[in-house]
Amino acid sequence: MNRLDGKIALISGAARGIGAATARLMVEAGAKVAIGDVLDERGHETAAACGALYVHLDVTREADWTAAVAAAAEQFGGLDILVNNAGLFLGKGIEEASLEEWHRLAAVNLTGVFLGTKHALPALRERARLSAHGSAIINLASVAGLVGSQNDPLYSMTKGGVTLFTKSAALEFARKGYRIRVNSIHPGLTETDMGQQTFVARARNLGSNDIDAVRRTALERHPIGRLGRPEDIANGIVFLASDDAAFMTGTGLIVDGGSTAQ
Numbered sequence: 001m002n003r004l005d006g007k008i009a010l011i012s013g014a015a016r017g018i019g020a021a022t023a024r025l026m027v028e029a030g031a032k033v034a035i036g037d038v039l040d041e042r043g044h045e046t047a048a049a050c051g052a053l054y055v056h057l058d059v060t061r062e063a064d065w066t067a068a069v070a071a072a073a074e075q076f077g078g079l080d081i082l083v084n085n086a087g088l089f090l091g092k093g094i095e096e097a098s099l100e101e102w103h104r105l106a107a108v109n110l111t112g113v114f115l116g117t118k119h120a121l122p123a124l125r126e127r128a129r130l131s132a133h134g135s136a137i138i139n140l141a142s143v144a145g146l147v148g149s150q151n152d153p154l155y156s157m158t159k160g161g162v163t164l165f166t167k168s169a170a171l172e173f174a175r176k177g178y179r180i181r182v183n184s185i186h187p188g189l190t191e192t193d194m195g196q197q198t199f200v201a202r203a204r205n206l207g208s209n210d211i212d213a214v215r216r217t218a219l220e221r222h223p224i225g226r227l228g229r230p231e232d233i234a235n236g237i238v239f240l241a242s243d244d245a246a247f248m249t250g251t252g253l254i255v256d257g258g259s260t261a262q
């Protein structure tokens, strides 16, 4: 189940967090994996620890995408899987956020997903022609791309965009006969650097420094009784990338401990 033997993957923003866990699980599932990030030192460490290739990749820069896809193709022979994972969180209300902050957030969370999809497309199409079930793109959206976020409406706007871009890209590629499935994954609160940033932002919005209290409140909103771990999300990504998800495209997998079920 969920094997990726013989497949080649590129994961953006994978120096740490969900992306790094995904790289590790994909290698364990038999894939050859390239990871890209702007955190070069951490990225090299992560890649070395799990047997992946590291490439410098700022997802907002077209030239970086071209080079990253070329590096994966040169090293491994093509590309079957793209994970658009890199993302930023802002944690500010509409009145507090500046135009520059919005532009930065949109550049990484939206433009980055568009550019990754566009520049990985030729390599994904090429390998799709040779494989039984085609290639796969997995976009990291969020529960904040499905329901509103009182703490970060601008982040929510970007993730809502990723949710519908996923469906539209799936339809466009199907119409064109590319054999590339496109799906999103919607994590709930997950214990990463970004997860920690959300606690700090929630506390600040409450006018408090009590991160533990904010954490306890967040925990209470998760019926399953704990917050997400990077591996919880990575398991879902590996599934969507695998041929076990061959009949899934244009949809979203919610991995949130039940937080949006209520």
Ligand SMILES: NC(=O)c1ccc[n+]([C@@H]2O[C@H](COP(=O)([O-])OP(=O)(O)OC[C@H]3O[C@@H](n4cnc5c(N)ncnc54)[C@H](O)[C@@H]3O)[C@@H](O)[C@H]2O)c1
Binding pocket: 012, 013, 014, 015, 016, 017, 018, 019, 036, 037, 038, 039, 057, 058, 059, 060, 084, 085, 086, 087, 088, 108, 140, 141, 142, 143, 186, 187, 188, 189, 190, 191, 192, 193, 194, 195
């Ligand atoms: N942690 C959560 O609670 C949570 C919940 C829902 C969705 N997500 C989404 O999951 C994805 C991974 O988040 P995470 O929790 O692992 O966060 P994280 O902050 O630990 O990791 C994000 C990674 O993206 C990288 N990155 C940022 N800007 C980049 C750029 N311009 N180019 C390339 N890489 C860049 C960072 O350096 C970092 O390594 C994000 O898209 C995030 O929005 C996270």
